[in-house]
Amino acid sequence: MFTCSNRFGKRALAILALIATCITFNGLTAITAPQRAEAAPITDWQAGYIISDANFYTQGNMSVSQIQTFLNNKGRYCNGSRCLKNYHGNLASFSAGSCPSAVTGGSNLSAAEMIYRVSSACKISAKVLLVTLEKENGLVTSPAWYNSRTGANAFRTALGYGCPDTAPCDAQYFGVGNQLYHAAKQFNIYKKYPNYYNFRSGKTSWVGYNPSSACGGSKVYMRNAATAGLYNYTPYQPNAAALQAGLGTGNSCSSYGNRNFYYLYKAWFGSPRAASKRTVTQAQIKALSPVISDTDLKSGMWNDTVKKLQAAMLLAVPSYPLFTPDGGYGAKTTEIVKQFQSENGLYPSGVVNQKTSYTLLRKGFPVYVFTPHSYYGTLGWGARSDTVTTLQIGAKALFPQWYSAGIDGIYGAKSTAFVKAFQKSKGLSESGTIDEATAQQLRQAEIPISLVAVADPKPIYLRSTLWRGAWNDDVLQVQRALVKKFPQYAQFQPDGGFGAKTEAAVKAVQRANGIYPDGGVGPKTTELFRKNGIEAGMFNSAKSTTALNHGVWNSAVTTLQQGLRKYFPESFPCWPDGGFGAKTEAGVKAVQKHFGLPETGFVDKATADQLRSLGVPLTISAPPEELNQTLNTPLGQWQWNSRVMALQKILKYYFPAQTPYTPDGGYGVGSKAGMIKVQNLLQINPTGAFDQETAAKLQEYGIPLSYK
CATH class of the missing domain: 1.10.101.10 (PGBD-like superfamily/PGBD)
Structure with missing residues (x-):
C-alpha cells in the first residue's frame, strides 16, 4: 500500500518541518521541505524488530482528547482546513471480521474521533495510525498537499492504502476514515493469515533496500507479527546511507518508509520496542507459585501448571493486557509468551521450553521447565x-x-x-x-x-586433512575423540559423517586451543589430540627400494606401523617408532594372514600393495629379476660370478638391515658377514656360506628362490 511518497518514504522529513511540495521524477518521489531539523544517524535500528507486537496491536492507548491534543501540538504550524487537526469527515460503519470488533461510523467526525474508533475496533494502536499518517503523507505536521497521482489533496490517500507502485490509487478507498479502517484492517489480515504474504513472523526473508534489484538487500529474520506487517505494507528496508542520514536523504539506493516509521514513533512516543508497563514488585514475584514441568508448556494444554504459568507471565510481561489465569493454554497465553520471547532475544515460538524457562529464572520468575x-x-x-x-x-x-x-x-x-x-x-x-x-x-x-555411551576412538592416522562433507571411519574416530576429550564442544552421536555439528565442534576446539579455526582436522588438530591422550597423526607417505624386515629403521617402517596401529591395533599394540622388531613382524604377519598372503613377517611389494589398498601410503619396489634365477649351492667366499651377484641382490632386497654392502658379484668379507647376520636371523648354523640348509630356510621364510 503506497502513496506517491511511500515508495521510498520521505526524502527529507523532519518532525517540525513544513512539508511543501510532492515532486515526482523518474517514477520516484521526494519530499522537499523549506525547513527541516538536522537528525542524528539512527544507530539502534533492528531490521527484524521494528516495533513490538504489544505496541502495535493494542487499543485504547490514547483517548480522543489525547489524540486531538497530540494533533494540535504536532500541527501547531499548520493553519486552515488542510490541516489534519482541523479535519472533519465521514466514517462508514463496518461489521466485525478482519477487525476484532465492529467499527461504529458517523458523519462530520474529527480526525481524532475517527482514529480512536478505528484503533479501538481494529486493535491497532492509535500511535501506529498517527505515525503512519505522517510517514505516508506528512499529514500530522503539515497541510495536505495536492497529490498528482489522485488529482486531489492527500486526505484521500492519507495512509497510502490502495496505492500500489505500479497502478493508480483505487478510488474506493479514498477518504481519511476509509483509509484508517482499511489500513488497520489490513494489518490485522497480515497477522491473521501470514502464509498468504511474503513476510511472516518467525521466518527469514530477503528484504531489498530499494525496488531496484541492483541495489541489493539482506536476509532479515522477522521476530514478530508487527514487524512482518510493516514490511508487507512497505516491502523495503533502509540501507546504511539511509540510516546514516537520520531523517534525511541517503543515496540512490535508499528507501525510507520503515526507517521513518521507526524514527517518528521513537521521537513521538518513545522506543517502539519498549512497551508501557504495569508496576511489578519483587514481593509479587516471590509470591508466585512455582511452575514445575518436565515437558514443554504449549498451546492446547489445560491444567493447574498452565494457570500458574499465566500468573507468572503477566508479571514477566507487564505491558501485556491483563487477563484472568484460567489454566487454558490458548491464544492469549501463546501471545504473552511470544512477546516475552521477542523482548528477550528468543525465537518467538509461543512455547515455554527449557530456554524460555532459563531466561525467566534468570529474571527471578520460578518457572522450572527441564525437558529431556x-x-x-x-x-x-x-x-x-x-x-x-x-x-x-x-x-x-x-x-x-x-x-x-x-x-x-x-x-x-x-x-x-x-x-x-x-x-x-x-x-x-x-x-x-x-x-x-x-x-x-x-x-x-x-x-x-x-x-x-561413546566408544573409545581407535588410533587416528590421516592421509590428508579431513573436511566437512567427508563420510568414513576416520570421521567416526575423530567424532569419538571430540566427544571423549572435548565434550563441552561436542555433544552428538558419532556417525562417521562430517557435518555441521562436527565442523562446529572442531572449530570450537581449535579456537579454545589457539589453532586457526578452519574446521578441518589436519596436523595441528591431530597433534592436539595426541597431547590429550588420543593416538592420532598424519601418515608419512613413504617409498622403499627394499622389503622391510628385522632391523630396518626408517620412515617407511613408521608408515607401516601407523597403518598397523590404525587397522590392526590388536596385533600391533605399540607406538610407531620407525624400528622394525618382533612386534612389528607380528603385526605384519596379521596383515598377511588377513589378505591370504604367505605369513613371512617381512613387507615385500605384495604386502605393501594390500596395505595401500587400505589407505596406508607405503610403496615397496618390485623384487629383483634375479629372483627367477636358479642358484647353485654352495656359494662362498672369494667366488666371483653372476650367481653371487644374483644372491647379493636377493638378500639386499629382503634383508637390507643385514646386508650393508653394494652388490658387485664378488663374495668377499662383507658378503660373508652379511650372510652370517642373515643366518643368525634365520636361526641356523652361521657358516657365512650360501649352502642348501640356508637356501631351504630362505624358501621356508617366504623368499621364492630356487636352488640346486
Whole structure:
C-alpha cells in the first residue's frame, strides 16, 4: 500500500518541518521541505524488530482528547482546513471480521474521533495510525498537499492504502476514515493469515533496500507479527546511507518508509520496542507459585501448571493486557509468551521450553521447565551442555535444599555438590560425577537426564586433512575423540559423517586451543589430540627400494606401523617408532594372514600393495629379476660370478638391515658377514656360506628362490 511518497518514504522529513511540495521524477518521489531539523544517524535500528507486537496491536492507548491534543501540538504550524487537526469527515460503519470488533461510523467526525474508533475496533494502536499518517503523507505536521497521482489533496490517500507502485490509487478507498479502517484492517489480515504474504513472523526473508534489484538487500529474520506487517505494507528496508542520514536523504539506493516509521514513533512516543508497563514488585514475584514441568508448556494444554504459568507471565510481561489465569493454554497465553520471547532475544515460538524457562529464572520468575536431554559420555566437572541446564533446573525445582545456585549450563562446584548430596541420599558413591547409575536415579526423581555411551576412538592416522562433507571411519574416530576429550564442544552421536555439528565442534576446539579455526582436522588438530591422550597423526607417505624386515629403521617402517596401529591395533599394540622388531613382524604377519598372503613377517611389494589398498601410503619396489634365477649351492667366499651377484641382490632386497654392502658379484668379507647376520636371523648354523640348509630356510621364510 503506497502513496506517491511511500515508495521510498520521505526524502527529507523532519518532525517540525513544513512539508511543501510532492515532486515526482523518474517514477520516484521526494519530499522537499523549506525547513527541516538536522537528525542524528539512527544507530539502534533492528531490521527484524521494528516495533513490538504489544505496541502495535493494542487499543485504547490514547483517548480522543489525547489524540486531538497530540494533533494540535504536532500541527501547531499548520493553519486552515488542510490541516489534519482541523479535519472533519465521514466514517462508514463496518461489521466485525478482519477487525476484532465492529467499527461504529458517523458523519462530520474529527480526525481524532475517527482514529480512536478505528484503533479501538481494529486493535491497532492509535500511535501506529498517527505515525503512519505522517510517514505516508506528512499529514500530522503539515497541510495536505495536492497529490498528482489522485488529482486531489492527500486526505484521500492519507495512509497510502490502495496505492500500489505500479497502478493508480483505487478510488474506493479514498477518504481519511476509509483509509484508517482499511489500513488497520489490513494489518490485522497480515497477522491473521501470514502464509498468504511474503513476510511472516518467525521466518527469514530477503528484504531489498530499494525496488531496484541492483541495489541489493539482506536476509532479515522477522521476530514478530508487527514487524512482518510493516514490511508487507512497505516491502523495503533502509540501507546504511539511509540510516546514516537520520531523517534525511541517503543515496540512490535508499528507501525510507520503515526507517521513518521507526524514527517518528521513537521521537513521538518513545522506543517502539519498549512497551508501557504495569508496576511489578519483587514481593509479587516471590509470591508466585512455582511452575514445575518436565515437558514443554504449549498451546492446547489445560491444567493447574498452565494457570500458574499465566500468573507468572503477566508479571514477566507487564505491558501485556491483563487477563484472568484460567489454566487454558490458548491464544492469549501463546501471545504473552511470544512477546516475552521477542523482548528477550528468543525465537518467538509461543512455547515455554527449557530456554524460555532459563531466561525467566534468570529474571527471578520460578518457572522450572527441564525437558529431556542426553549427554554423550560421562557428565562431570567442566561440562557445558543443555543437559547440565536440565540438571540445574531440576535440582533447583525439586531439591532446593541442595541446590539454590543459578542456572548457567556449566557443571561446576555447585552442580558437583548437588550431585554428591543426591548420590549420598541414594546410597551411591559420592563422586560428584554422573554415571549411568546416578542418571537412572535422577530420572526416577523426575530429572530427565540420559547418558549415551561413546566408544573409545581407535588410533587416528590421516592421509590428508579431513573436511566437512567427508563420510568414513576416520570421521567416526575423530567424532569419538571430540566427544571423549572435548565434550563441552561436542555433544552428538558419532556417525562417521562430517557435518555441521562436527565442523562446529572442531572449530570450537581449535579456537579454545589457539589453532586457526578452519574446521578441518589436519596436523595441528591431530597433534592436539595426541597431547590429550588420543593416538592420532598424519601418515608419512613413504617409498622403499627394499622389503622391510628385522632391523630396518626408517620412515617407511613408521608408515607401516601407523597403518598397523590404525587397522590392526590388536596385533600391533605399540607406538610407531620407525624400528622394525618382533612386534612389528607380528603385526605384519596379521596383515598377511588377513589378505591370504604367505605369513613371512617381512613387507615385500605384495604386502605393501594390500596395505595401500587400505589407505596406508607405503610403496615397496618390485623384487629383483634375479629372483627367477636358479642358484647353485654352495656359494662362498672369494667366488666371483653372476650367481653371487644374483644372491647379493636377493638378500639386499629382503634383508637390507643385514646386508650393508653394494652388490658387485664378488663374495668377499662383507658378503660373508652379511650372510652370517642373515643366518643368525634365520636361526641356523652361521657358516657365512650360501649352502642348501640356508637356501631351504630362505624358501621356508617366504623368499621364492630356487636352488640346486
